[in-house]
Amino acid sequence: xxxxxxxxxxxxxxxxxxxxxxxxxxxxxxxxxxxxxxxxxxxxxxxxxxxxxxxxxxxxxxxxxxxxxxxxxxxxxxxxxxxxxxxxxxxxxxxxxxxxxxxxxxxxxxxxxxxxxxxxxxxxxxxxxxxx
Numbered sequence: 001x002x003x004x005x006x007x008x009x010x011x012x013x014x015x016x017x018x019x020x021x022x023x024x025x026x027x028x029x030x031x032x033x034x035x036x037x038x039x040x041x042x043x044x045x046x047x048x049x050x051x052x053x054x055x056x057x058x059x060x061x062x063x064x065x066x067x068x069x070x071x072x073x074x075x076x077x078x079x080x081x082x083x084x085x086x087x088x089x090x091x092x093x094x095x096x097x098x099x100x101x102x103x104x105x106x107x108x109x110x111x112x113x114x115x116x117x118x119x120x121x122x123x124x125x126x127x128x129x130x131x132x
Contacts, residue, residue, distance in 0.1 A: 007111045012082030015075065016100045019107030024050055026122045049129050052091040055099035058125045072105050079104025
């Protein structure tokens with residue numbers, strides 16, 4: 001499971017696929033550690049963090065705040081501009097593409113084992129959502 005792969009050769013959609021899973025795991029763990037245990041409540045609360053709309057808001061704030069490195073911005077653009085063969089669900093295409101870019105950044109950080117940076121960004125995102 002630790003096969004070495006050149007992450008720069010992985011397309012933005014695949015990075016986003018990984019990032020979606022990683023971000024969802026961190027959010028679920030955060031909510032459970034807060035004492036949330038009812039499935040319906042967990043799902044409703046998680047949506048505040050993981051919906052395409054929430055992720056687009058987060059990436060926009062990260063970009064406007066200059067909180068991403070140049071490399072992370074390039075990965076964001078790679079994910080945002082990747083051609084997906086699926087349609088956006090419950091959102092417009094711009095929001096969907098922005099959220100895909102957000103997930104690509106997280107997937108990239110996870111695949112390159114930059115765990116401290118990954119957790120720094122996720123912690124920032126959690127705080128940002130909770131202050132809205």
